[in-house]
Amino acid sequence: MIDVGGRQVRELLDPEAVRHVLDGSVRTAPRPDAAAPHLPGAEPREYQGASRALLMALDAVALALPTVWLGTAATHVALLLVGTLAVLAAFGSHRPRISLSALDEAPRHLTRLALGLLLVAPVAHAGGADLALAVHVLWALPCFVAGRSLGYALVRGARRRRLVGSPTLVLGGGRLGMDLLTTLDEHPEYGLRGIGFLSSGSPLDEREPLGRMEDLALVLDTYGVRKVVVAYGPTREAELVGLVRTAAERDIEVYIVPRFFDVGLSPNGPDVEDLWGIPLHRVRRAALRRGVWRVKRLIDVVVSGAALTLLAPLMGLLALAVRISSPGPILFRQPRTGHDGEEISILKFRTLRPAGPGTDAGATTGSTRSTMHARQIDVECRQTRIGNLLRRTSLDELPQLWNILRGDMSLVGPRPEERRYAAQFADSVYGYRDRHRLAVGLTGWAQIHGLRGDTSIEERARFDNSYIEHWSLWRDIVILIRTAAAVHRQAFTAVRSAAR
Structure with a gap:
């Protein structure tokens, strides 16, 4: 029996657990496959679900209650219920809070009730009930506060009795x-x-x-x-x-x-x-642990599939140009580090002539940054004319749309790094390992800020982690728009230079 905050819990100890106890680093340790000990009064997930359900039910009653004396049309009240409850859920208003005060929360709830009213305003206006519904919302606010007060009183009572x-x-x-x-x-x-x-x-x-x-x-x-x-x-x-x-x-x-x-x-x-x-x-x-993250994957599938279809003629012409430019395959496969450090193989149009005999393009002697610089010199020496154009316009990245459709990559995310460099950066650059918490992307937050190519790895990792922590669909849209604008400028400059 092991004391935990004045309470007793029973645990099974394996040899690893005994080691932790003996060296004093931690007072107890369970077997990895053992269930977590149950503490008396611990709050199970079922309680949190019941608490949310209670608050939602009280909110629904409060929103519908003014109908008793106002006689608001049932259809309009139903619309208001759906709109307002959706807004409240989106803002996390049913999440069990630590400090419970219905009056302190009243200003925020008034704003959310107003947003719910705005959602159904067009329908209400078409039915000539916009004013009646606004009056209904004003009456619903005190009912809402009263309902929340009742719900919070029940929750506080259970907490004080240490039931939860x-x-x-x-x-x-x-x-x-x-x-x-x-x-x-x-x-x-x-x-x-x-x-x-x-x-x-x-x-x-x-x-x-x-x-x-x-x-x-x-x-x-x-x-x-x-x-x-x-x-x-x-x-x-x-x-x-x-x-x-x-x-x-x-x-x-x-x-x-x-x-x-x-x-x-x-x-x-x-x-x-x-x-x-x-x-x-x-x-x-973090956004990647919220349900809305699935929407990002859906957008990846739809956009990459549509882009592959629409750009198929252009990609066919580019493939023909690569084939004519020099011997070798059309596509270049390169192992990169993807989500959770897993190895993925990304596709690009080949932009280099094959390496000559005895050339080890993958050699990694010296520091990582000096190796990358030496490799860049080798790339410039072996680059074909069509390859130079493809790289300057970023058209060599188009085959990665297939990687996105497959699920190896996303439209937006940290750019994939070569595995040999990723392993070294993970040990030497703060936060670099954390950037692999989500799928790598075709473009990213760091890239639209000019952090691509021979730029600071530390700054790239900082921007990538900031993107992950503060992700939103709107930010993805902004990144894609700014990327498209940058690619357009690069393509215009490259074509104009080639024409000279």
């Missing part, structure tokens, strides 16, 4: 970390069940950490952690970023206490929660 609560891990053993653990224990109404903390230094009181910061993945799996709170301290920023991503990969909600919050330097907004006077900034899930 998310197992929560604190990162940091400083004064703030200890204060957070004390607050979680004394205020169960926030729904966070503190199970302990991780610290790479010495804690400030008698409480022992569950392990060091580098043990995060093991501790998350051991205790079935559902939420992580990052208390700032001596931990390096680069290490904290890695810890946050480790938790996010497991669909664990992460909250960060803003630095200098006690002098007013803390953000405001729907992602900021209040924990007994301590602000917690919720880290939004």
Whole structure:
């Protein structure tokens, strides 16, 4: 039996777990295939689903209730229900929050009710009921707040009786970390069940950490952690970023206490929660872990399929030109590093003459950057005239539309790197390994900012990771438009130069 925050849980230990216990790095470790221990009062996923369903039902009742005294047409109320509930769901309004206050949320909900009204306004106007529906929404707001107050009261009651609560891990053993653990224990109404903390230094009181910061993945799996709170301290920023991503990969909600919050330097907004006077900034899930990411793949399939069909005549002419320009295959296959570091084979129109006998185009002696520079010189020497035109206009990349259709690549994403360089950059460039969290792309956020070819690998990795964390469909559209404009300019310049 092992003590966890004053409670007892039973665990099976394998030899690896015993090693962790004996060396003191973590107090317990389960077998990799063992289920996470169940903590009394732990918040199961079924509870979160029930909580969302309760709030949605109360919202629907609140929106429909004014019909009793206003007599609004049932069809218009049904439209309002669909539109408003869709808006609320899109903004995450049914997500169980830590601090529950219907009055504090009222301004945001008024805005979302207004958006729901705008969605159905054209239909309501056609039926001559636009004014009646606007009056209905005004009456629905106090009903909405009352319904939310009832729902929140039920949730808080269950939390106070410790019937539910998310197992929560604190990162940091400083004064703030200890204060957070004390607050979680004394205020169960926030729904966070503190199970302990991780610290790479010495804690400030008698409480022992569950392990060091580098043990995060093991501790998350051991205790079935559902939420992580990052208390700032001596931990390096680069290490904290890695810890946050480790938790996010497991669909664990992460909250960060803003630095200098006690002098007013803390953000405001729907992602900021209040924990007994301590602000917690919720880290939004990376876009690739949201359902909308599937839309990106659908767009890839539709656009690449249509482009291959429309550009087939042009690609046929380019293939003929490559065949005539020099002996060798039309297409060039090159192994690159794709999603999650997997090897993919990308296609390009061949732009070089075959290497001569004894030439090792793949040699990698010396530093990575000097090797890349030497290889660039070799490329320039063997480039054909049609190959030069294809590269300057980026038309040599057109066969990669087939890679996109197959699922090896995406229209937009980090550009694929050669495997020999990717392995070296992953060990030497901060954040480079993280850029492989999604499929590589035909173009990307770094490329439209001029980071292509012989440019900074560090800056490319920074732009790629920023794209992943802040992805949106609109950003993809912007990147594609700017890429098309850049390719058009390059093609115009290349053709004009060739004509001289």
